[in-house]
Amino acid sequence: MTTAGNKIPISREGLEEKVARLREVERELNSVIPQMFKAARANEADLRENNEYKDIHELRQQRMSERVKILELIEKAEVVSCTGGVAPKSVGLLNTVSLESSCKRFEVQVVSPAEVDLTAGKISSVSPLGSALIGRHKGERVKCHAPKGPQSFKILGISA
Numbered sequence: 810m811t812t813a814g815n816k817i818p819i820s821r822e823g824l825e826e827k828v829a830r831l832r833e834v835e836r837e838l839n840s841v842i843p844q845m846f847k848a849a850r851a852n853e854a855d856l857r858e859n860n861e862y863k864d865i866h867e868l869r870q871q872r873m874s875e876r877v878k879i880l881e882l883i884e885k886a887e888v889v890s891c892t893g894g895v896a897p898k899s900v901g902l903l904n905t906v907s908l909e910s911s912c913k914r915f916e917v918q919v920v921s922p923a924e925v926d927l928t929a930g931k932i933s934s935v936s937p938l939g940s941a942l943i944g945r946h947k948g949e950r951v952k953c954h955a956p957k958g959p960q961s962f963k964i965l966g967i968s969a
Contacts, residue, residue: 816885817882817886817887817922817923818887818889818902818921819882819889819921820890820921820924823920823921824886827879827882827883831879831880831883834872838869838876842868842872846865882923889903890903897968899944899945899946900945900946900964902919902921902934903969904918904919905967905969906942906966907964907966907967908965909963910961914965916930917930919934919942919943920933920934921934922934922935937953937954937955938960940953946964947966948963948964949963950964
């Protein structure tokens with residue numbers, strides 16, 4: 810989901826997490842990985858046959874790619890916030906939504922695609938469930954086509 814000018818909406822917390830991850834990746838690229846290369850070179854003279862060396866090279870390539878992606882995201886980031894203190898009337902970005910399906914109750918937070926973390930209950934606003942929730946109100950039933958097939962949920966509550 811991008812806004813005008815290719816901006817990427819992200820919460821302040823999400824942006825801070827990306828900046829922290831960038832610092833960690835840069836630390837690995839500038840300190841940890843060079844030390845790993847040095848140790849691998851010391852272990853075997855012929856680097857063409859050194860699998861450890863090849864694995865470290867691949868790790869470095871992955872971290873370099875991750876660094877570029879994070880830098881691009883930070884450059885395009887537009888910090889958004891939801892109005893705190895007042896319960897929103899409809900679901901929007903950064904709202905936490907209490908849902909009920911036929912078998913369970915749970916909460917999700919609707920976030921930008923840059924902040925998705927399913928283990929923390931953060932779903933993308935462009936995912937099947939996220940897009941079905943946007944603009945909906947407490948008490949409404951929403952249907953979405955999830956990977957497991959059609960799903961139906963009742964919105965029990967919305968909070969900022």
